[in-house]
Amino acid sequence: MKRYISMLLLTIVCFLLQTSVFPHLKLTNVMPNLLVVITSAAGFMYGRKLGLFTGFFCGAFIDLLYSSVVGVSIFIYVLIGYCNGMINKLYFKDDLAIPLFALAISDLAYGFLYYVCYFLMRGRLEILVYLIQVMIPEMIYTTVIGIFIYKFMHWLEEKMYPEQEIPLGKGEAEKQDTYHVV
């Protein structure tokens, strides 16, 4: 429960930054997508359910405030959260390579799905142009920002759930292989 609340708060903070601060920090007309970072991170770090949960709220905020049709962004973000949750088993705290790779793929997938839903449907067929001008720059920028957000989330995780040393013995020796050896 604590995690759900903290993820919701983090989503709100990211949404505010995304809409109010990052439009001023555009590079080559492109800004990073914090909401994909947070959705991907939630799925990857905490599993499918939290990925779904975070994705749902990210999509809902965007749809309710900015889109004419409600549901498309929710659809995309929920899928991203869920798919990242599926590789939750690969999560290992000290390794940033896999999550960042997953994030890059997620952002590319987001760009592609958004293109299909809103642009391809209106007959804008030049997918390569959109790929080069929007999706790939966004992916790179997002991945760079993602490093900082992952660091921040690891720090938050440590504050919320400090690692406890579990004493061995004390009559529970038979269970020791279920714990991580510290």
Added chain:
Amino acid sequence: MRKKTKITIDPKYILAAVLVFCVVLGVISYRFEDKMTPIRSAAGNAMIPMQKGINSIGRKLSDRFDYFTTMKKTVDENKKLKKEIAELSAENKLLQQDKYELDNFRKLYDLDEQYAGYPKVAARVINGDPTNWNNIFIIDKGTDDGLKKNMNVMAGDGLVGIITEVNKSYAKVRSIIDDDSNVYGTVLKNSENCIVSGNLVRMKDGVIDVTGIDGNVEIEDGAEIVTSQISDKYLPGILVGYLRGLKKDSSNITQEGYLTPVVDFSNLDMVFVITEVKDSAELEEMLK
């Protein structure tokens, strides 16, 4: 040890449920737009005040960002500008004489007077679009200040966009450079009609598309395009931008070109909303 009694649902089913929910929501919001308004405004009312607060931080950051990136440029520019000021002030005196003449011409056009006569309300841009795909922003005035849907938005002396959704304390504006936007325009010089449509790809070069100009007319680069009489949402005579690069399109019947908007969309801060909705009731009756 306590046994777990929590009911656990496989996330697969939650996913399926949410996806179905999305489709239903999409259909509802598309078909019955007004049914969604309470939910939308609830989300808006929760978010907008927070965004207002953070936006000021964003602006400060943006200023800092600009400060560092443009410092060197500014120093060079400053030297050049000082030289220019001397030249310009001399020129200015000459121009002032011309101005009287120009004012007379303006009266002939009668257009600009109409333009200045539109009642306006100033509004501040709160935030931009969270995606890289659209160009929608939110302003801090709503129905409380007399805004309505389909009111035109300007900045400086050029068209910015149109209000697509209005709430108690905020309104959503779709700018003309948004990929989904289409505006009926008129070339000021020869009243030739055209369609100005936003284009995400072209916007990187600072231009948007102009299509549908008659194939036989010749219009030189830099011709002014204003909003047209025949548009049912945009008031006539608002400057949109300048035309260039006109050439025959693939159909060989009409011509297409590019339009450089007058407004600098990258740094919108204050905008003016014209509090007059184009009365298209007549038009609607004709269409019935």
